[in-house]
Amino acid sequence: MAIAKAExxxxxxxxxxxTRRPLSKRELRESIEAYLEAGSDDSFNRMFERDKDDLxxxxxxxxxxxxxxxxxxxxxxxxxxRLPPITLDxxxxxxxxxxxxxxxxxxxxxxxxxxxxxxxxxxxxxxxDPYGAHGAxxxxxxxxxxxxxxxxxxxxxRRPVVFEYRKASAARPEPRHVEPWALECWRxxxxxxxxxxxxxxxxxxxxxxxxxxxRSRGTGFTxxxxxxxxxxxxxxxxxxxxxDRSALIRLRSGAGYPLRAKATEVRELGNGWDELxxxxxxxxxxxxxxxGPDVVVLxxxxxxxxxxxxxRAVAKG
Amino acid sequence: xxxxxxxxxxxxxQTRRMxxxxxxxxxxxxxxIADVARAFGITEDELVADLDLLPMCGTSFRGGxxxxxxxxxxxxxxxxPAALGEEAAEPLRLAADExxxxxxAARAVSTLPGLREGDRQxxxxxxxxxxxxxxxxxxxxxxxxxxxESEGGVFADVxxxxxxxxxxxxxxxxxxxxEVTEREIDPIRLxxxxxxxxxxxxxxxxxxxxxxxxxxxxxxxxxxPSAPPEIELxxxxxxxxxxxxxxxxxxxxVGPGGRWVAEYYPHDSADELPDGGLRITLRTPDPASxxxxxxxxxxDGRIVSPPELADSARGAAAKALAAYDTAEPAxxxx
Numbered sequence: 001m002a003i004a005k006a007e008x009x010x011x012x013x014x015x016x017x018x019t020r021r022p023l024s025k026r027e028l029r030e031s032i033e034a035y036l037e038a039g040s041d042d043s044f045n046r047m048f049e050r051d052k053d054d055l056x057x058x059x060x061x062x063x064x065x066x067x068x069x070x071x072x073x074x075x076x077x078x079x080x081x082r083l084p085p086i087t088l089d090x091x092x093x094x095x096x097x098x099x100x101x102x103x104x105x106x107x108x109x110x111x112x113x114x115x116x117x118x119x120x121x122x123x124x125x126x127x128x129d130p131y132g133a134h135g136a137x138x139x140x141x142x143x144x145x146x147x148x149x150x151x152x153x154x155x156x157x158r159r160p161v162v163f164e165y166r167k168a169s170a171a172r173p174e175p176r177h178v179e180p181w182a183l184e185c186w187r188x189x190x191x192x193x194x195x196x197x198x199x200x201x202x203x204x205x206x207x208x209x210x211x212x213x214x215r216s217r218g219t220g221f222t223x224x225x226x227x228x229x230x231x232x233x234x235x236x237x238x239x240x241x242x243x244d245r246s247a248l249i250r251l252r253s254g255a256g257y258p259l260r261a262k263a264t265e266v267r268e269l270g271n272g273w274d275e276l277x278x279x280x281x282x283x284x285x286x287x288x289x290x291x292g293p294d295v296v297v298l299x300x301x302x303x304x305x306x307x308x309x310x311x312r313a314v315a316k317g
Numbered sequence: 318x319x320x321x322x323x324x325x326x327x328x329x330x331q332t333r334r335m336x337x338x339x340x341x342x343x344x345x346x347x348x349x350i351a352d353v354a355r356a357f358g359i360t361e362d363e364l365v366a367d368l369d370l371l372p373m374c375g376t377s378f379r380g381g382x383x384x385x386x387x388x389x390x391x392x393x394x395x396x397x398p399a400a401l402g403e404e405a406a407e408p409l410r411l412a413a414d415e416x417x418x419x420x421x422a423a424r425a426v427s428t429l430p431g432l433r434e435g436d437r438q439x440x441x442x443x444x445x446x447x448x449x450x451x452x453x454x455x456x457x458x459x460x461x462x463x464x465x466e467s468e469g470g471v472f473a474d475v476x477x478x479x480x481x482x483x484x485x486x487x488x489x490x491x492x493x494x495x496e497v498t499e500r501e502i503d504p505i506r507l508x509x510x511x512x513x514x515x516x517x518x519x520x521x522x523x524x525x526x527x528x529x530x531x532x533x534x535x536x537x538x539x540x541x542p543s544a545p546p547e548i549e550l551x552x553x554x555x556x557x558x559x560x561x562x563x564x565x566x567x568x569x570x571v572g573p574g575g576r577w578v579a580e581y582y583p584h585d586s587a588d589e590l591p592d593g594g595l596r597i598t599l600r601t602p603d604p605a606s607x608x609x610x611x612x613x614x615x616x617d618g619r620i621v622s623p624p625e626l627a628d629s630a631r632g633a634a635a636k637a638l639a640a641y642d643t644a645e646p647a648x649x650x651x
Contacts, residue, residue, distance in 0.1 A: 059412025171593025
C-alpha cells in the first residue's frame with residue numbers, strides 16, 4: 001500500500017526539526033521510508049521539493065545550508081520555528097475558539113483550526129463549554145466564490161493576476177490585469193481592491209462577477225500599494241448609500257417602511273398620503289419603482305423622469 | 318450544535334495537526350481520547366486516524382526511533398517520549414495563513430455590534446497577543462477583512478432573550494408584501510452570514526422562520542418564557558431561504574443589466590442567453606412576492622411565467638404611471 005502523504009510529511013518535518021546539523025538530501029532519502037520507495041531519482045527529487053513547499057506552507061522555516069564540500073543540507077532551526085511565549089486566560093481562549101469557527105472556506109477553516117491547535121499545544125486553556133460561553137451567536141463568513149482562494153494567495157504574495165470580469169451591465173466578460181491589494185467581505189459578498197493595469201487606476205471588483213480561472217502573472221507590482229485600501233466606501237457608493245442630494249416623494253400611508261426609516265422628514269397629508277424627504281443617491285430610481293403605485297416622485301425632475309421611464313418599460317411588458 | 322463544513326482529509330491539515338499533537342501529548346501522559354479530540358476541534362475518528370499514523374513517524378535517521386504511541390480506545394499512551402528530543406517537541410510558530418485565518422476572523426467577530434462587552438474585550442486582548450506571537454507572519458492578515466452587519470440594539474435584545482429564554486415581540490418588515498407585521502417569536506439562535514438573522518419559532522405562523530435584524534422595526538422582550546418546540550437545527554451556511562421542491566416555479570429572463578438577479582436570488586438554473594442575458598428558473602412559496610423584482614428590473618428583464626405575476630407587475634406599473642399624469646410635478650405646501 002502506498003505510504004500516506006501525511007506520514008511522509010510528518011517524517012520529513014520531525015527529521016528536520018530533530019537535527020542539529022543540516023541533513024543532506026541523500027541522508028533524508030535513506031531515513032524516510034516513503035523516499036526509499038520513491039523509485040527513480042527524478043521522482044524522489046520532485047516529491048522532496050513538493051514536500052518542502054508543503055511544510056513551508058504550514059509554517060515551517062527550513063534553512064538551506066551548503067557545507068564545505070558544496071553539498072546542500074536542510075534543517076529546521078529551533079529558534080526560527082519556536083512559537084514565542086504566549087499566555088492566554090480562559091476567557092481569551094474561549095473568544096479565540098469562537099473566532100476560529102467562523103470560516104466556511106476549507107483552506108482558511110483548516111488554517112484557523114491549525115493556529116488554534118498550535119496554541120493549544122502551547123498551553124491555551126480548553127473551553128469547558130464552547131457554546132455556553134457565547135450565548136447563541138453563530139457568526140459565519142461565507143465564501144462561495146471560486147476566485148477567492150487564488151486571489152487570497154495572490155494578495156498574500158503580492159502577485160499580479162489576470163481574470164475575465166463581467167461588469168454588472170456588460171454582455172460579455174473582459175480580461176482584466178490586476179495587481180491585487182486586498183479582499184474585503186461586506187454584506188456577505190467578497191470584493192477585491194487593486195491596481196487595474198489596463199485602466200491605470202485603482203478599481204474594486206466583485207468576486208462573483210469573475211468568470212473562469214484566476215491566473216498569476218509572474219512579474220511584480222508596478223504601482224505602489226496604498227497604506228489604507230478602501231473597499232467598503234466604493235461599494236457603498238455603488239449601492240447608493242452615499243447620497244449627496246435629497247428627493248421629495250409622496251408615499252401611501254402605511255406603505256414603504258424602509259423609505260420611512262430613511263426619511264429625513266415626514267409630513268402627513270391627511271388624504272391617505274404622506275410626503276417624505278429622503279436621501280437621493282445612486283440607484284434610488286430602481287428602488288422607488290419597487291413600491292409601484294404606492295410611491296409618486298415629486299422632485300427632482302430628473303429622478304421623476306427616471307422613475308417614469310422605468311415604469312413605462314414594465315407597463316409595456 | 319453547529320454543522321461543521323465538510324472537509325476532505327487534507328495531508329497538510331493532518332500533518333499540521335499531528336505536529337501539534339505530539340507536543341500536546343508529550344505533556345499529558347494518559348490523555349483521554351474524548352478530551353484531546355475536543356481540544357483539537359476534531360472528531361474522535363479523526364484523532365484515531367492520527368494515532369494510527371503517528372507510530373510510523375519519527376526521527377528515524379538517528380536509528381529507528383519511531384514514536385511508540387498507542388491507545389486502548391479510551392486513553393492515549395506514549396511509551397517513548399524521549400524519541401522526540403525536548404526541542405523537537407516545542408510548540409511551533411504560526412504560519413502566515415494560520416495567523417491570517419485566525420486574526421481576520423477575530424477582528425471580524427470583534428466588530429459585531431451585539432457582542433457582549435466582556436467577550437469583546439477578551440477577544441481584543443487575545444488578538445493583540447496572537448499578533449505579537451505571530452510576528453511577521455501576521456503581516457499579510459491586513460490584506461483580508463470582513464465586516465459583519467447587524468443592528469446593535471436589536472442584536473443585544475435578541476441575545477439577551479435567548480440567554481434568558483424569554484419570548485420576543487417584534488414589528489417586522491416584510492419586503493415581499495411591503496408591510497410591517499407584529500409577531501411574537503421564541504428565538505433559537507443568531508446567525509451571521511453577511512447580514513445577521515435570528516432563527517426563531519414564529520408563534521403567528523407556527524413555523525420556524527428567520528428574521529433579518531435590519532428589518533426589525535421595533536422589539537420588546539416579553540415576560541413570558543420562550544418555548545420553541547424541539548426542532549433540528551439546519552446548516553444555514555449555504556442559503557437561509559431554502560425553497561421546497563413543491564414550491565411554484567418562476568421563470569425570469571434578464572438582459573445583461575439584470576444578471577445581478579442570479580447573484581441575489583437562490584435559483585435552480587441560470588442559462589445563458591445569446592444577448593448576454595440569463596434565463597433564470599427559481600422556486601418560491603409565494604410568487605406574488607416577486608412583483609417587486611419585476612418592477613425593479615424595468616427594461617432589464619421580464620417575468621416569463623407564471624403569467625399572473627407578469628400581469629400583476631404590468632398592472633402595478635400602469636397604475637403608478639397614472640399618478641404621474643395627474644400629480645403636479647412640484648408639491649404644494651412648503
